[in-house]
Amino acid sequence: xxxxxxxxxxxxxxxxxxxxxxxxxxxxxxxxxxxxxxxxxxxxxxxxxxxxxxxxxxxxxxxxxxxxxxxxxxxxxxxxxxxxxxxxxxxxxxxxxxxxxxxxxxxxxxxxx
Numbered sequence: 564x565x566x567x568x569x570x571x572x573x574x575x576x577x578x579x580x581x582x583x584x585x586x587x588x589x590x591x592x593x594x595x596x597x598x599x600x601x602x603x604x605x606x607x608x609x610x611x612x613x614x615x616x617x618x619x620x621x622x623x624x625x626x627x628x629x630x631x632x633x634x635x636x637x638x639x640x641x642x643x644x645x646x647x648x649x650x651x652x653x654x655x656x657x658x659x660x661x662x663x664x665x666x667x668x669x670x671x672x673x674x675x676x
Contacts, residue, residue, distance in 0.1 A: 584631035585654035591661040592618040593673065597642040606634035606651050623659070637662065
């Protein structure tokens, strides 16, 4: 009973942080290739919006961003590969998001929160 109560209290404490939504973050190009046309949309929607200029391979770019949601899709054109989409990227509390790509493993995101 005591553990259940502690879990419930901790859940209530953590909830406001999630409710704040997404804020400014740094995007890092971890793909080892040039990126172009960096865009973003809320997960599950169809409307893409342009982000900052796409950073060069290994470079970082600050993104000024505010949205009440947390889950977003990020899309970029990767040189020599074409368009790729990183889906359901959690931007709530993220300080930086590193877009990663491997020809065998696919795409994924590393976070610095």
